[in-house]
Amino acid sequence: MSDPVPRPAVQQLAFDELDTPLYDTTFVVVDLETTGTSPAADGITEIGAVKVRGGEVLGEFATLVNPGRAIPPAIVHVTGITTAMVYAAPRIEAVLPGFLEFAAGAVLVAHNARFDMAFLRAAAAQCDTAWPAAQVLCTVKLARRVLGRDEAPSVRLGSLARLLGATTQPTHRALQDARATVDVLHALIARVGNQGVHSLTELLDYLPDVTPRQRSKRVLAADLPAAPGVYLFRGPSDEVLYIGTAVNLRRRVRNYFTGSETRGRMKEMVSLAIRVDHVVCAHALEAGVRELRLLVAHTPPYNRRSKFPKRAWWLTLTDEPFPRFSVVREPGRDALGPFNSRNDAADLGVIIAEFTGLRTCTARLSRNAAHECPPALVGGCPAGSEGKPLDMAQYAPASALVRALFAGRSDAPIRFMLDRIETHSRAEHFEAAARLRDRAARVVRALRRTQRLAAVARIAELIAAHPDGDGGWEFAVIRYGRLAGSGTAQRGVPPMPIVEQIVAAAETVVPAGVAGPHVQDHARSPVENAPPLRGASPEEVALVVRWLARPGVRIVRTTDGYHEPLFGAARWLGWAELADAAVSAQPTEEGYLDRLG
Structure with missing residues (x-):
């Protein structure tokens, strides 16, 4: 067989060392005959496949398959395969492992790949076999992308085989049709090679429609290294439009100029970009850190604002004689966080205050003030007691307990919550128990997050x-x-x-x-x-x-060993996971204590 995929010079193929050049890509072109069009209700009657690389046939796979049912007359008329022909053929359970071995490591190609892959996946599920994560190429989609409708009004396999001068004509038999598809594939690849498509990644990226302006900017990625790092898209005034990280800078940036980029905002950003700067990094951690720092320095308009570090909120104790919770941007010594929203921090503060006795009123109390507030049982403050003013000596343990909870020196408030959950459950107040369970799990996870980060930061x-x-x-x-x-x-x-x-x-x-x-x-x-x-x-x-x-x-x-506090929230993570599982499973009232005990 002639080689329809010319092998260009190495310099032309080295655009991306991690991409597989097309002449080095192994394709397995497959075609199926079936008893109908439904993968769930119909079965495969024949598999034909051809393995090719660099225009050369490496092997063929062909077999009839017993579908376990009669073949409808209409299908017999089209394919010529009768029920008698497949009576003695192997079942799909015996055929599929051999086909998967034949196709291992290759790119799967089919004409109308959605149909063939659906039947093969259904067969794998029927055989309880894992379907491989192989790349799939559809020659119908490729033909529609390469050939205009004036040149190819129809993309049926027979029409394309005649148009592109295939040496094999399809006959609705699997192996013959697979051979015809090979010829069509090679002819289409030869055409896209003239448009700068020389690697597998470029071919897959070529399939979706891309504007000429977007594709023309591929040159912005040409000089980037195939190394991990950070890239910065710059606009007409040298402003930074977007910042991102990549394991392979050249490959990642090039994707912005292909059909794989479908986000509207990113397409708009690419249309404005005139240059791409980069910083090569030793590994992914350095790239991620540099990205965060550059986001703060440049605040690029096309990055999601949620990435900016300054948006974090913290729950902290106020510096006053009768401390209370405050939600702030800059944490003090006694702080819990970070939180993505102010409301999340405030809600957690209400939960913790309830089980530590911290006041929730917002008035600033002087050291000598006689301040009375109703107790929590009647909708008041957790620090209130009926008829008794707040006293600094009596109030001090509340703020001390909060500080100990945050620092991991005490987990008493968590145990108080669990005791209350058990009390509600034994009283058959299951809804109240479930609400408190969810609140307690949120407290545990917030505490663990802070204590885990603080363990490294110290x-x-x-x-x-x-x-x-x-x-x-x-x-x-x-x-x-x-x-x-x-x-x-x-x-x-x-x-x-x-x-x-x-x-x-x-x-x-x-x-x-x-x-x-x-x-x-x-x-x-x-x-x-x-x-x-x-x-x-x-x-x-x-x-x-x-x-x-x-x-x-x-x-x-x-200089210091990594450790989290002895009475920190890490010891309650197992309970929090059970609580989450209880939410997912929607346990019955009778099974509630068994799940959370």
Whole structure:
């Protein structure tokens, strides 16, 4: 067979090292004959497949299949396959494993792929076999994209085979039709090659319709490296329009100029862009951190505003003789958060106040004021008691309990909540118990989030390593919850000298609550009056925490061991998960205590 896919020079094919050139892509072109059009009600009667690469046939797969039912006369008339012909043929349970082995690792191609893939997936489900996550290419869609309607009024396989000069004509038999589809595929690939489509990714991206203006801007990605990092789209006045991260900068940015980008705002952004700047990063953590910092610096209009770190809210105690909760942007020493909305923080404050005795009235009380408020039982304040004014000595334990709860020195309020849930349940007040269960789970998760982030933010210096998947290592130097330095050691390179170089070049971090020349000494911890995250961005600390939690991460060395507080919310996470499961399962009243006991 002639090679319809010419092999261009290596320089032309090296547009993206991670893309598979089309001449190196293995395609398995498949065609099915069936008893009807419904994958659920009908069965496969024949499978034909041809494996090709670089225009050469590597193998063929063909077999009749016993569908377990009679073949309708109309189908017999079209295909020529009769019930007698498939009587002795193997069932799909015996055929499918062989086909999947034949097609393993290849791109699946079919003419009207939606039909064929639906039947194959239904067969896999019937055989209790996992369907592989293979790329699928439809020659009907490709033909509609490549050929105008004037040239190809019909995209039926027979019509395309005649139009494109296929050496095989379809006959409604699986193998013959698969061979014809191979010829059609090669002819279509030859045409798109003239439009700069030389790799599998480019071919898949080519299928959706893209405006010439959008496609013409692909040159903006041509000089980007195939490396992890951050990219910045810039507009006509050099303003930053959009910031993003990528494992492969060139491939990710190029997608904005293809049909894979369907978001209206992004298409608008691309139409305005005249340049794409980039920052190469050592690994995904550095890219994520740099993105957050650049978002704050540039506030690009096409990024979602929810990404901005300054939008976080915190629940904190006020600094007054009779402290109460306040929702603020900048946390103090005794703070819980971050929260995405002010209302979420305020609602959680009401829950915690109820079980700590903290006042919820908003008046600012002086040290010597005699202030009376009705008790909570009659709709008043949790700190109120009938006929008795507030007393500083009697009120002090409430604010102390809140501080202990936030810091993880006491979990008494959580236990109070669970006792109340049990009381409601035993009294068969199941709706009240369920409401309190959900509120308590929210408290546990909010406390754990703060305590987990604070556990990393208090460490003066933490050096961690993660395998890069190729025998090397990714390194991160973390100081007070911030990424201070990053780098990599490739396979075979001694890692410790690399680590020392990264540490020597790492940023100096001055945590909130610490001042003076001793901040250069990362062996010292910040003072206890510092806010929970020591002034670090909540989003950045969260990125660091998620990176540290990845499988395979190792601590190279640290000034302080990572630990969460003994009476912190982590010990109640199991209960919170049961509470969430109880909501999903909608337990019966009788089973309520069994689920939450």
